Every structure is written in structure tokens, then in C-alpha cells.
Amino acid sequence: MSLDLARIRAEFPILATEVNGRPLVYLDNAATTQKPRRVLDASRGYYESLNANIHRGTHHLARAATAAHEEARVTVARHLGATSPDEVIFTAGTTDGLNLVANILPVHEGDEILISTLEHHSNIVPWQLLCERTGAVLKVIPCDDAGVLDQEAFRQLLSERTRVLAIGWVSNAFGTVHPIVEMIAAARQVGAFTVIDAAQAAPHFAIDVAALGADFLAFSGHKTYAPTGIGVLWGRREWLESLPPWRGGGEMIKEVRFEGTTYNDPPFKYEAGTPNIEGAIALAAALEWIQEIGLEALHAHEDDLIRRAATQLSAIEGIRLFGPEDRCGALSFAIHGVHHYDLGTLIDQMGVAVRTGHHCCQPLMARFGITGTTRASFAAYNTEEEVDMLAESVLKAARMLR
Template sequence: MNAKEIKQLFPILNQEVNGHPLVYLDSAATSQKPVQVIEALDRYYREYNSNVHRGVHTLGTHATDGYEGAREKVRSFINASSTAEIIFTRGTTTAINTVASSYGRSQLTEGDEIVITPMEHHSNIIPWQQVAKATGATLKYVKLHPDGTIDLDDLEEVLSTNTKIVSVMHVSNVLGVVNPVKEIAKMAHQKGAIMIVDGAQSAPHFKVDVQDLDCDFFAFSAHKMCGPTGIGVLYGKKELLEKMEPIEFGGEMIDFVGLQDSTWKELPWKFEGGTPIIAGAIGLGAAIDFLEEIGLDEIARHDHDLAQYAAERLTDIEGMAIYGPKQRTGLVTFNIDDVHPHDVATVLDTEGIAVRAGHHCAQPLMKWLDVTATARASFYLYNTKEDIDALVAGLVKAKEYFGDVF
């Protein structure tokens, strides 16, 4: 199935915006949803909407089977060793915050070190800032090469016996860099530290094997991989999750409740307090089925080819600055001389082309790039080279328009 055929499975993409066929190039922010996922959500609400784990009636059993079946699909999707290691969360942000609040605050003390990079999304910076403030630990940053890739020699120098946590994004949402997280995990473990991977931009685009990566935690979101918003996954090694305390308390996550004390359910449920995101999990399961039917290797090849094609086409535009290494995946981030990226995005929108403009929740990286904002075109399995051609034509028009204005 080629990209044009795949696109037909996404109802939202078959429309016009501002009198032009929609060209959606903002999948790094959120992907669109195929009819299979929409129908799975519809079936749940129409046919077996019920709470899980609590009732013995038919609808409750059906809902529980759907919810826990989705957990098994996630386990297989990232090759975790057990469903006990798969925690459903609200998304990548909640997953990282869970590790920071539960593991970080309980395990770190003054003098300990947390190591991250300047390219991280805010959701992989701010939680560690707060942990450092609360525990007295030190937050340290690894240098980047001029093309935005991680300087592994500097990482070797930054890591020490005081390093307790290393947290790195798998793929940059700005630069398209694929970070060598398997190698970084090995380096972290040699110092006795744990390794956390922000997989928000990797899990949708290529096959992830958490056992092969040997990361201790891995976080990702459904809405960036054709699934619903409001649900994500925290994978954690069982031995680490077992010694962590929950950060939300109430129904679902308890074993016994007394007047003065309570005990928790076993993994994974002790981290899923309250009524869980049932429809979201079922939708995520449907999204995994869809992606695996297409094939993650094929998606990875397609995303890489589009990113390379886009970078080549944009390079031909005079006054264009493109950020990141030559080898990238899934996106191209750029600026046009003397034109604010918000203005670029506005002109493109009049042509029916959706891109993202701003700091992309990566203000430290913007500072490192010495810019206040950038424009970003990000691609997925439903995009084509014709979409890139439309982007280039729109950028030429924007450049001409603002050249006439000024």
C-alpha cells in the first residue's frame, strides 16, 4: 500500500482548507487518525462502554478484555518482557513526570547528578529541574556538535559515579536527529545510572525494542502514532517499577484500604489510579494494529526518504536556513531570511498547508540555535513527495510576498 492509498484511510485528510487540498505537515505535533482507529473508538462507546476490572457483567468483561488486550499489544509493539512493565498514562509528559516524581525524588540526594541534553522537549527538562530543586541533585547538560548531534566524548566526561539518571529523547522533535540511545544507555549503566528514553518521536516512526536498547524507562504517546489523544505509555523495568511508589491514589490502584493505611495492587495497576483511559487504550491498540499492518520498517524508510527529499528541495530556495544534520528522519525545521516563521506558517495556511511555527517546546535548543523560533514541516506515512512540492511552492510564494512587502 503506497502513501496515496494510505491517505485515503484518513478521513480528515480528504478535505480542502482555504480552497486548497489539505497538505498536513504537522504530524510531529499530532498525527491524524485512520478510519480503523475511529471505528474502534466508536464501537467501544456504542457497543460495550463500561468500566474495567470491577464488574462481572458482560459489558464490563468486554471492556476489560479490550483494555488489557491493548496492554499486550503495546508490550509486543516495543518488545517488553511482561505486561506488568506497561503502564498506561495520559501521554509522554505524564510518563516522564511519573518517573521523576516517584523514582527521582525518592532515590536522589544532594550531590547526585541528572544528565540530559539541550535538545530535549520541555517535558524532559522541567521535571528534572524540579527534582533537582527538591533533592539537591545537580542537573547537567551534554554538549552538542554543530549539526545538533550529541557529543559522546563530552558525555563520557560529564558522566561520573555521581550520575544517577540519564534522560534523553530518542528522536529530536526539532532537528530530526536519531540519538544513539542504546550506546548512551550502556555508558550510563557503566556509571551505575539509569537510562530514560523519551520515545514520543521514535515509537511512531520505526521499530523500537526496549530490551535491545536496554533502557530502564521508555515513554511515548498514542496521538503521535495514529492513536487517540490523552493516552500514552510508560515502560519500566519490572525491578525498578516494583520499588517505586504510586503518585496518584484512589480507586483501581489499591489492594486493601483500612482506616489508617492501605496497600497497593501489583504491577501495572498500582500506577493506574481511578477509572483508566479505557477508550484511549483500545484506540491505541487499534493504531498499533494499523501500523504493524503497514509495517514499521516501511514507515521508517518512507519517513526518511521524505525528510531527505524535503531537505534537498528546501536547500534550493535562496535565503533558507535548515537546522539539524544531513541524516534526519521525519521532519525538516527551517527559517527564511528576514521572515518570521509565524508569517511563513500563516502564508502556507492560506495555501492549505499546515506546518508548525514557534519554539516547539524546546526553548533551550532555540537558544543553542541562536533563533527565537523556527518553522517545522513534519511527515508521516500518509504524506507524499507531492506534499513536499506543495510546501516548496508555498514557501517560494511566502518569500516573494514578504520580499515585496519589505
């Protein structure tokens, strides 16, 4: 099933933008996606007709806003295959969700936390901080020269000391897709908690948390066609009930006395303060939009684009593509003798928006002996013609910069 690209693109007003007299070619989707009218309407509609604080108000707007917010939670739970909406915690994004988990897990001195070479800083630094607080030890799964994790090394690193496996599903830098079902199962065999960074997976794959077998999974709204400042942490109900809260404040309590406080039930136990009500409602609208497009058709379309891009870019003299051939979502490359920042700046003048730098993956860049790459990343609204414009602009820029 192919996508109706003309209809899809018509839903994104920003795609009519021109850059230096050229039509915008937006290929920075791994950083953030653009928003369809349905999401924009949901955000505007909340402030125009529902704006009120939620859960404790008795007036009409408070009740209506509460109902819309909690219906959004139901939509997210359905999208993830969660057993209950109570397993869905609204956060500020993937970073917020990972920090939440890193602050509530029972980790002690001598325990080992296992991450990979390809992690985003958001799935490195919270665990480093946890190690500093507790005396736990951080272990890193290496990757090969294709940017693929060494599964034999992973199995050797697993032991009875492994307390947490925290791993991204898809690399934001190289597009590598990890075999997380198998890795989760192996980690559970040794009794480890499993935490999945799904920031780059959520825009491209159907997620069934029951089938994955993980304990926690986090993703960001702004990478799935929703606004910034909203995200989701899914957690197993048993852990959400037994583990302590992270932040204190309103909503996460049942009763507060100076002598002590009793905490609310999940998910509210982990949602202290006034939430991003509009963001949750708009996120639900974005996920419904994705479901209507169809994740299978969406993934097939993006896969065709990234293969086309890899084929065309690989023909450019001196270029190096990073990541495996079955990469997903993002394509990173470097051209010998050309700085990635200069390349990105020059092709921007041709109307092509890509990301340059280390992509919040400095340890990965160090592994490959580079300071950064140029990265093109793809979404539902991108076209084959835009891929051709990317290749043409990179070729022109490379000739000018050499």
C-alpha cells in the same frame, strides 16, 4: 517495499479537507498525527458496544470492557518487545509518563541528572522540579552546530554521581537521532537509571525495549495515529515492583485502612483512578495498523520524503536548515529576514499545515540564537507531491515577505 499511498490515504477521512479551496497538505505530524478509520472505529465501537468501567464490575459490559482494555495492554507489550504486559503502564501521554518517573526515582541531594540540549520541555521541567525537591543537580549534554550531541562531552559528564540519564531518542525540533543504545550502555556502567522519551521515535522506528537496555521508555498515542490523552510508560518489572506509587486512588491499592494502605502489583500500582479505556483500545488498533503497514517500509518512505524536502528547500535563497542530514521525521528551517510565524501563516493560506515557534525547545532555540523555526514533519500518508507543494509555497511566501 513501497507503500500503497492511495490505499493508505483513503483510510484518513480528514485528508479530504480543503483549505481556502486547496487540498490540505498536512505536514504537522510531529505535533500530532491524523487517525485512520480503524482507530476511529475502535474509539466509536467502544462507546457504542463496550462502555463500562473496568476491573471491578461483574456485569457483562464491565467484563467485556476489561478484556478489551487488557488485550490492548498485551498488544502494546508485543509492539515494544516487553517481557510481560505488566511492564506496560497506560498514561495520558509522554509528558505524563516522564513526570511519573521523575516522581518515583530515588534521587538525593548531590546526585546528578543528565539531559541534553535538544530536549523537549517535557523532558526538562520534570527533572528541574525533582532537583528543586531533592537538591540534585541538572547537567546538560551540549550539541554541535549541526544539532548533534557531543558524545565526548557526554562521556565526560558521566560519573559515579550520575543518577539519571533522561534523553529523547529523536529530537522533535531538529529530527536528530541520538545513539541511545550506546548512551544507555554508558550510563548503566556508572549505575544510572536510564529514561527514554520515545515520543518522536515511536511513529518511525521499531522499538525493542530488551535490546535498548533502558529502565523506562515513554511515548504518546496521538503521535502514533491514536487519540490524544493516551500514552505508555514501559518500565522494567524490577523497578515497577520496588519503587513507590505516584498517585493515590482507586485501582492502585490492595487494601485501604485508616492506619495504612497496601499497594497493588504493577502495572495497576501506577494507574490510579478510571483509565482512558477507549484510548488504550484505540492505541492498540493504531499499533496494529502500523505493524500491518510495516515499520521498515514506513521509515523508508518518510526518509525519502524528508530528503526530498531538504533538497528542494535548500535551493531557496536565504534559507537555513537545522539538524543533521540524517534527520528523522521533522525538518526545521528559517529564512533570513522572514519571521517563522509569518511564514507559517502565509503558507497555511496555500493549504500547507506546518508548525512554527520554539517547538517546546526554548533552550535549544537559545543555543542557536533564534526564537523559533518553521517545521515540516512527515507521516505514512504524505506524498512526494505534497513535498513539492511545501517547497513551492515556502518559495512564494518568502518572496512575498521579503
